[in-house]
Amino acid sequence: MSTESKIRSYIMENYLFTDDESQLSSSDSFLQKGIIDSTGILEVIFFIQDEFAVEVADSEMIPENLDSVNNIVSFIEKKKSAA
Amino acid sequence: MNSLFHYLKKSAEQSPDKEAIVHGDVRLTYGEIFKLACSIASFLHEKGLKKGGRVSLLLDNSPEYVATYYGVLAAGGVVVGLNTATKARDLTNWITHSGSSWLVAHSKHPELNKILTEHSDLSCLLVGEQDELAETELLFRWQDAIATDTTEPDISTLGSNNQLAAIIYTSGTTGNPKGVTLSHQNLVCNTESIISYLGLVESDRVMNVLPFYYSYGNSVLHTHLAVGATVVLENSLLYPQKVLKKMQDERVTGFSGVPSTFSLLLSRANFKDYQLSSLRYITQAGGAMAPSNINRILNDLPDNKFFVMYGQTEATARLSYLPPERLKEKLGSIGIAIPGVSLEIRNEDGIKVSVGETGQICAKGPNIMQGYWNDPETTARTINDGWLMTGDLATYDDEGFIYITGRASEMIKSGANRISPKEIEEVISELEDVEEVAVVGIPDETLGEVIKAFIVISPGQKLEKMAIQAHCRNNLALYKIPKFIEFVSELPKTASGKVKRYMLIENHDVKTVA
Numbered sequence: 001m002s003t004e005s006k007i008r009s010y011i012m013e014n015y016l017f018t019d020d021e022s023q024l025s026s027s028d029s030f031l032q033k034g035i036i037d038s039t040g041i042l043e044v045i046f047f048i049q050d051e052f053a054v055e056v057a058d059s060e061m062i063p064e065n066l067d068s069v070n071n072i073v074s075f076i077e078k079k080k081s082a083a
Numbered sequence: 084m085n086s087l088f089h090y091l092k093k094s095a096e097q098s099p100d101k102e103a104i105v106h107g108d109v110r111l112t113y114g115e116i117f118k119l120a121c122s123i124a125s126f127l128h129e130k131g132l133k134k135g136g137r138v139s140l141l142l143d144n145s146p147e148y149v150a151t152y153y154g155v156l157a158a159g160g161v162v163v164g165l166n167t168a169t170k171a172r173d174l175t176n177w178i179t180h181s182g183s184s185w186l187v188a189h190s191k192h193p194e195l196n197k198i199l200t201e202h203s204d205l206s207c208l209l210v211g212e213q214d215e216l217a218e219t220e221l222l223f224r225w226q227d228a229i230a231t232d233t234t235e236p237d238i239s240t241l242g243s244n245n246q247l248a249a250i251i252y253t254s255g256t257t258g259n260p261k262g263v264t265l266s267h268q269n270l271v272c273n274t275e276s277i278i279s280y281l282g283l284v285e286s287d288r289v290m291n292v293l294p295f296y297y298s299y300g301n302s303v304l305h306t307h308l309a310v311g312a313t314v315v316l317e318n319s320l321l322y323p324q325k326v327l328k329k330m331q332d333e334r335v336t337g338f339s340g341v342p343s344t345f346s347l348l349l350s351r352a353n354f355k356d357y358q359l360s361s362l363r364y365i366t367q368a369g370g371a372m373a374p375s376n377i378n379r380i381l382n383d384l385p386d387n388k389f390f391v392m393y394g395q396t397e398a399t400a401r402l403s404y405l406p407p408e409r410l411k412e413k414l415g416s417i418g419i420a421i422p423g424v425s426l427e428i429r430n431e432d433g434i435k436v437s438v439g440e441t442g443q444i445c446a447k448g449p450n451i452m453q454g455y456w457n458d459p460e461t462t463a464r465t466i467n468d469g470w471l472m473t474g475d476l477a478t479y480d481d482e483g484f485i486y487i488t489g490r491a492s493e494m495i496k497s498g499a500n501r502i503s504p505k506e507i508e509e510v511i512s513e514l515e516d517v518e519e520v521a522v523v524g525i526p527d528e529t530l531g532e533v534i535k536a537f538i539v540i541s542p543g544q545k546l547e548k549m550a551i552q553a554h555c556r557n558n559l560a561l562y563k564i565p566k567f568i569e570f571v572s573e574l575p576k577t578a579s580g581k582v583k584r585y586m587l588i589e590n591h592d593v594k595t596v597a
Contacts, residue, residue, distance in 0.1 A: 042351070
């Protein structure tokens with residue numbers, strides 16, 4: 001499964017409670033679309049750390065890195081290539 | 084002062100160029116926000132809003148929210164601030180129950196179409212783009228409304244004779260919504276009391292992350308506007324670094340939160356990593372906060388005054404505060420009554436308890452609500468001889484400081500939200516194969532409590548957790564979706580058939596996953 005698919009499945013299963021792919025666009029803003037609340041984003045960070053072995057520093061907890069499936073994919077790729 | 088609008092008028096006259104509201108790149112002065120409020124008042128008046136007419140607001144915290152709130156008050160109307168996080172099911176119910184003739188909403192609110200379909204006779208003022216909505220004679224645009232002649236409304240009798248100012252819907256069910264009714268005097272008295280113990284002044288700048296549709300956020304807004312201070316809006320805690328950076332950049336002097344606000348901020352950020360030397364006071368209400376988090380803030384911000392406070396929507400907002408200079412020695416206490424309010428802890432016979440004994444907190448003062456809207460029975464059970472029965476259990480210490488020990492009601496407190504378990508049970512019960520359901524609050528480090536549903540499925544049937552959560556997501560606000568679901572063969576009950584919720588809480592298996 002690709003990084004994108006894994007993240008999509010996680011978000012859909014845990015926050016949208018559906019397997020209907022049409023319910024989530026990978027560019028949807030979690031904040032603007034009301035997909036995840038403020039405790040949800042902490043869970044997403046735990047998921048990223050566990051699933052992809054990527055550390056998320058406090059200073060990296062910004063919308064540019066986390067606010068959509070696409071942003072998370074880019075963030076993980078950036079972190080992995082820097083490692 | 085007779086009304087909050089009088090305060091706004093005074094602030095606008097004294098300091099028209101002073102910043103009142105900061106929201107993203109938008110900065111509105113007192114002169115500008117006052118002019119907007121007057122325009123909205125004139126517009127509503129011109130369109131036939133009568134004294135006492137209810138106007139529902141479905142807007143996130145924004146300059147438009149503020150202008151509409153004060154505009155409705157000036158027009159003699161009653162503000163019904165609707166929870167923007169919730170779904171059409173609740174929203175249409177509250178609009179019907181309050182008898183609102185007007186709705187002021189953001190055109191992009193995801194539930195708007197459903198509401199307008201349900202309420203075809205509702206006049207609606209829309210903020211934001213509205214190209215997707217059909218034009219009707221009951222739909223009005225914000226830009227047209229604020230272009231209305233800005234003659235100052237006649238406020239000579241505003242606020243007299245216990246005139247109603249606002250209805251706030253709190254934790255009720257679909258069948259029994261609880262609309263707390265507040266008069267202009269309720270709002271003014273609580274505002275004045277809070278200003279006095281917090282020592283708020285014109286030079287203050289508060290960072291507000293609390294929704295205005297709840298009483299706490301509502302009081303942060305009104306108290307700061309009443310002294311001519313500045314309210315900086317940040318509507319999400321999703322990214323704590325962003326919030327603290329804004330606090331630094333805006334040189335805020337005050338910050339208000341519920342325990343989960345601080346848990347979320349402290350879990351991924353540090354106050355001391357930011358230049359917050361302007362910060363003078365932090366207020367916390369909405370349930371007990373972990374002493375470790377309070378101590379961390381005190382260590383990070385040693386010159387800051389930290390106010391622990393307690394209150395209820397039924398008391399406009401605030402009932403008690405712990406003077407900051409006593410915080411360390413009285414940690415865990417909600418303090419003493421705020422100026423103008425009397426608090427008593429009474430036993431089941433209505434007699435004041437002695438030191439160390441437990442009883443219910445009862446409150447009296449000019450901030451106690453008029454009652455629940457159109458519900459004299461619940462009002463009579465809640466207010467007795469002018470005393471509000473809070474439903475919170477507590478004890479006194481030998482100096483009269485109050486310590487909350489528990490709650491007499493079944494309400495779940497999660498983050499800033501007070502949630503009726505019955506409301507969630509009602510929604511889950513709609514699923515065909517659900518035979519019985521009981522919902523409880525399970526202790527949670529960040530949110531105080533999170534929701535767990537225990538479900539009995541009809542014999543021979545099967546139901547997926549995800550299907551239940553999806554149904555909840557379609558019908559309930561995000562914060563009301565059960566985090567945990569456990570299927571059980573039966574619910575523990577008393578001899579009379581009442582579910583023993585305490586047993587469900589005690590038996591919660593921490594390994595049960597969502």
